[in-house]
Amino acid sequence: MGGCVSDEDQAGYRRNKAVELYIRKQNKQYDREAKILLLGSGDSGKSTFLRQIKHLHKVDEGLDSEKMKFTSVIKHNCLKSFKDFLNMVQAREMEIPAKLKDRVEQVINSDAELDEEIGLAIEKLWASKKVKKCYEKLEVHLQIPTNSPYFWKIAKTVSQDDYEPTKDDIIQAKIRTIGIQETHFVHEGIKFLMVDVGGQRSERRKWLHCFNNITAVIFLTAIDEYDGKVLEEDNHTNRMLDSLSLFEKLSESSWFENVPFILFLNKIDLFDAKIKNIPLDTIYDDFDEVIKELGKEKESKRTQSVYYLFNKFKSRFRGKGQLFHFETNATDEQVCSKVFNSIREDIILKKVTGVLI
Numbered sequence: 001m002g003g004c005v006s007d008e009d010q011a012g013y014r015r016n017k018a019v020e021l022y023i024r025k026q027n028k029q030y031d032r033e034a035k036i037l038l039l040g041s042g043d044s045g046k047s048t049f050l051r052q053i054k055h056l057h058k059v060d061e062g063l064d065s066e067k068m069k070f071t072s073v074i075k076h077n078c079l080k081s082f083k084d085f086l087n088m089v090q091a092r093e094m095e096i097p098a099k100l101k102d103r104v105e106q107v108i109n110s111d112a113e114l115d116e117e118i119g120l121a122i123e124k125l126w127a128s129k130k131v132k133k134c135y136e137k138l139e140v141h142l143q144i145p146t147n148s149p150y151f152w153k154i155a156k157t158v159s160q161d162d163y164e165p166t167k168d169d170i171i172q173a174k175i176r177t178i179g180i181q182e183t184h185f186v187h188e189g190i191k192f193l194m195v196d197v198g199g200q201r202s203e204r205r206k207w208l209h210c211f212n213n214i215t216a217v218i219f220l221t222a223i224d225e226y227d228g229k230v231l232e233e234d235n236h237t238n239r240m241l242d243s244l245s246l247f248e249k250l251s252e253s254s255w256f257e258n259v260p261f262i263l264f265l266n267k268i269d270l271f272d273a274k275i276k277n278i279p280l281d282t283i284y285d286d287f288d289e290v291i292k293e294l295g296k297e298k299e300s301k302r303t304q305s306v307y308y309l310f311n312k313f314k315s316r317f318r319g320k321g322q323l324f325h326f327e328t329n330a331t332d333e334q335v336c337s338k339v340f341n342s343i344r345e346d347i348i349l350k351k352v353t354g355v356l357i
């Protein structure tokens with residue numbers, strides 16, 4: 001899933017083979033480092049994308065050096081998230097098959113860390129269609145890591161004493177980013193600095209410290225959050241509205257004058273799954289009207305849905321530089337590799353060689 005969405009705005013910025021060839025011929029190392037900021041609300045996928053880049057470019061031994069850090073976080077989150085989910089199921093008196101009730105009590109009442117017995121109970125519960133149905137209904141109200149179900153499915157493996165997370169486990173895991181994380185690497189003659197930041201509101205005031213000399217901004221938004229999920233930090237503000245206003249504010253900042261903005265419509269995999277159950281026109285009254293105005297009536301419902309949300313961001317863009325956009329799934333290595341190469345060729349290379357002013 002995912003990949004580049006072409007757009008009339010991007011027509012002038014198609015791949016420039018000549019520049020690439022020139023670099024290859026000269027085998028030139030550019031002195032100027034391409035500084036790319038990863039910005040966006042909490043949970044939009046910034047750190048996940050960076051982890052994929054680290055893995056793809058073998059930065060700091062890829063993800064191997066981070067395994068230890070993730071083991072305890074994954075074990076803890078697997079149990080905590082499932083307990084939070086079950087507590088909400090009980091609070092709302094949702095129906096669970098009678099034969100599973102003991103297992104529910106077993107998980108809810110466990111105060112220890114995840115052990116094999118509890119791991120097995122989680123796996124058994126999650127295998128139930130009824131339990132999955134409850135999750136579908138509650139997902140929008142739950143403040144638990146996005147990919148908790150990925151870990152519930154393998155809870156018994158995670159619970160083992162000698163459990164070591166795989167590369168996929170690390171990509172699916174959530175660790176909150178605190179402060180500013182800088183990652184340096186060199187790729188095909190270009191030095192890169194990617195800057196990842198904490199996305200929660202309390203973290204945003206630290207962002208100014210890294211706003212100078214920017215080559216490009218990658219702004220991530222979790223496009224599956226169109227159905228009214230609220231921010232974890234205040235349990236009140238609509239996540240998509242927060243993302244839109246943050247996007248607008250950043251794009252009009254004088255720090256980013258003429259800096260290209262690259263919008264990632266991220267979590268496109270979750271979006272594709274969600275629009276089947278919750279079509280956009282059940283959330284947005286003006287959906288049909290806007291699609292008509294945009295002249296997209298003939299497109300598929302799925303294309304219309306992505307375009308409708310992209311249009312919300314596009315109309316809030318205040319920058320003087322170019323706006324590019326991609327549909328992304330940051331948990332998919334292939335997608336991240338393709339998107340990174342496209343950004344490198346179409347935007348960064350042209351910026352560091354002076355072709356893109």
Ligand SMILES: Nc1nc2c(ncn2[C@@H]2O[C@H](COP(=O)(O)OP(=O)(O)O)[C@@H](O)[C@H]2O)c(=O)[nH]1
Binds near residue numbers: 045175266
């Ligand atoms: N399914 C899916 N999960 C994603 C995607 N991008 C990020 N995630 C998950 O969403 C959670 C939050 O991502 P993270 O990178 O920590 O967000 P950040 O706060 O912006 O750094 C993690 O559990 C990721 O595995 C995506 O495109 N699809």
Ligand SMILES: [Mg+2]
Binds near residue numbers: 198
């Ligand atoms: Mg992060």
